[in-house]
Amino acid sequence: MKTVLTVAGSDCSGGAGIQADIKTIAAHGVYAMSAITALTAQNTTGVRAVMDVTPEFLRQQLDCIFTDIRPDAVKIGMVSNANLICVIADALREYDAPNVVLDPVMVSTSGSRLLKEDAQDAMAKRLLPLADLITPNIPEAQALSGITVNTREDMERAGRLLAKRYGCAVLVKGGHQKEEANDFLFKDKTGRWFYGKRIDSKNTHGTGCTLSSAIACNLAKGRGLADSIEMAKRYLAGALASGLDLGQGSGPLDHGFANSQTEFYSD
Numbered sequence: 001m002k003t004v005l006t007v008a009g010s011d012c013s014g015g016a017g018i019q020a021d022i023k024t025i026a027a028h029g030v031y032a033m034s035a036i037t038a039l040t041a042q043n044t045t046g047v048r049a050v051m052d053v054t055p056e057f058l059r060q061q062l063d064c065i066f067t068d069i070r071p072d073a074v075k076i077g078m079v080s081n082a083n084l085i086c087v088i089a090d091a092l093r094e095y096d097a098p099n100v101v102l103d104p105v106m107v108s109t110s111g112s113r114l115l116k117e118d119a120q121d122a123m124a125k126r127l128l129p130l131a132d133l134i135t136p137n138i139p140e141a142q143a144l145s146g147i148t149v150n151t152r153e154d155m156e157r158a159g160r161l162l163a164k165r166y167g168c169a170v171l172v173k174g175g176h177q178k179e180e181a182n183d184f185l186f187k188d189k190t191g192r193w194f195y196g197k198r199i200d201s202k203n204t205h206g207t208g209c210t211l212s213s214a215i216a217c218n219l220a221k222g223r224g225l226a227d228s229i230e231m232a233k234r235y236l237a238g239a240l241a242s243g244l245d246l247g248q249g250s251g252p253l254d255h256g257f258a259n260s261q262t263e264f265y266s267d
Ligand SMILES: Nc1ncnc2c1ncn2[C@@H]1O[C@H](COP(=O)(O)OP(=O)(O)OP(=O)(O)O)[C@@H](O)[C@H]1O
Pocket: 016, 107, 108, 109, 136, 137, 138, 173, 174, 175, 176, 181, 182, 183, 196, 197, 198, 199, 200, 201, 204, 205, 206, 207, 208, 209, 211, 233, 236, 237, 240
């Protein structure tokens, strides 16, 4: 069985972060492991509190994982402070982690900052250069590149600039566009668009977490990057289109929409 590690924050309401990642990884038939960077008290309406783990405790989690069950891919999500970022960077290097997919989570859908302002620099300097793929949304691409991103051409320019600056592949996600859900990949000096039909739903909590975890699963299975993104976008569209409607705000996706072996359980 292939294995994927998610290094991210816990979302107690289950829609984003570690919980979304583990549901996604399990739905892909891959063994999920987690190193938790922070506990958040949040739900579909917003984030109430964040409690970071200590750097020492994060390091212990990473050591336990890498010295025992080696991950075939690593997904990194919310990491809110510079000390934790440095711990992850050191461990990725020391253990020569494969297939690192980094979602540079900065602000939640509900508008709360999940990355401290002074930690953005540490993320850019220490973590981004270690990633194989980074998956910024439009505001994150703008913050990291310094380019104002409105149009498709802006997404292409930001992707190209970030790929050159950090030496990794870059997927600029277009979920924040009004009419489309198209994402732009720039890798090895070549750009490519992944087109997605926009699904009309307010329940988009955790789309970024889900997409990056699904990509990590596909890479862990040995698929190429473009294939991995294509399949992950299809999985995300299915989880969004299934129409789950929970909570009073921006609700979660149905990560198990494709589970078909119902002989093991019943409603
Ligand atoms: N309404 C939608 N219909 C179809 N695809 C969508 C929709 N919203 C987002 N996506 C897709 O979901 C993925 C995540 O994109 P998005 O830009 O929303 O990331 P994000 O802002 O990091 O997510 P999050 O809401 O978890 O922070 C992308 O592939 C995007 O194209």
